[in-house]
Amino acid sequence: MTPLGIMFDDEKHTYDDFGLRITAINIGFPSAKTSKIDIPGADGYLDMTDYFGTRYDTRKLTIECDVEDKNYYNWAGRMSQISNYLHGKRRKIVLDWDNGFYYLGRGSCEYDKDNRVYSEITLKFECDPYKYDLTATDEDWLWDPFDFEEGVIREYGNQAVDGTLALTVVGSPMPVVPKIIVSADMQVAFSGESYRLKTGENYLPDIEIKEGEHVLIFTGHGTVTVSYRGGSL
The missing domain is CATH 2.40.30.200 (Elongation Factor Tu (Ef-tu); domain 3)
Structure with missing residues (x-):
C-alpha cells in the first residue's frame, strides 16, 4: 500500500x-x-x-x-x-x-x-x-474527493434565464464576492437590493456570499454563471 x-x-x-x-x-x-x-x-x-x-x-x-x-x-x-x-x-x-x-x-x-x-x-x-474547495462553482464536480457526509455540491454554471430565475447558492465559512458572468444585460436582486449586470463578467462588492443559503434573483434573457470558490478553516 x-x-x-x-x-x-x-x-x-x-x-x-x-x-x-x-x-x-x-x-x-x-x-x-x-x-x-x-x-x-x-x-x-x-x-x-x-x-x-x-x-x-x-x-x-x-x-x-x-x-x-x-x-x-x-x-x-x-x-x-x-x-x-x-x-x-x-x-x-x-x-x-x-x-x-x-x-x-x-x-x-x-x-x-x-x-x-x-x-x-x-x-x-x-x-x-483558508483551505480552498478543490472545485469552483463553475467547474466540473468531482466524485473522488467528495465528502458525502459534509460536502456540498455547488454547480452554478450556465443557468438559463428566461424572464426570472431564482438561484439559491450555498456559501462556505470563507466569505467571497462571486464573479457573475451573463450573456446579455440583466438585473440581479440580492438581500432586497437590485443591481445591473452588464454582458460579460461582473463583480459587485455588495454581493458577498457567506456561510449558508443565499438567493439571487436574475431578471432578463440569456444565461448566467455564478463563479466562486468556497473555503474552510
Whole structure:
C-alpha cells in the first residue's frame, strides 16, 4: 500500500516523486485579526471585530518526513531536488486524506542527516488562512474527493434565464464576492437590493456570499454563471 502523502500543484507527490514518508504533520490555525477601540474613561475596549467581519492572519503548515537515501551522495542530490521545487516557491498543496480542499502556501525546507541510511526533512509552508474547495462553482464536480457526509455540491454554471430565475447558492465559512458572468444585460436582486449586470463578467462588492443559503434573483434573457470558490478553516 502506498503511504499517504501530499500533492503539490497537481504534479509532484511527496512519496511518489520524492520518496518522502510523512512521520508527523502540524496544521496550524490562523490568528483572528481583531479590531479594538480604546474608549477614554471606560474599562476595557470596544471590540469591533464582528462589525467588520472576522479576518485572519496566515497559517502555518509543518510536515516532518524521513527518506531512505542510503548514502550521503543520494542525500545531497535529493536535498537539491526537493529544494529546487519547494524552497521559496508558492504551491498548491493537497493532502491525500483531505483531498476535497487545497492550501496555498510558500515553502521552506530543512534537512538533518545523522546516519548513512536515513535522513529527516521538514517542509514548512506559510499558507493563506483558508483551505480552498478543490472545485469552483463553475467547474466540473468531482466524485473522488467528495465528502458525502459534509460536502456540498455547488454547480452554478450556465443557468438559463428566461424572464426570472431564482438561484439559491450555498456559501462556505470563507466569505467571497462571486464573479457573475451573463450573456446579455440583466438585473440581479440580492438581500432586497437590485443591481445591473452588464454582458460579460461582473463583480459587485455588495454581493458577498457567506456561510449558508443565499438567493439571487436574475431578471432578463440569456444565461448566467455564478463563479466562486468556497473555503474552510
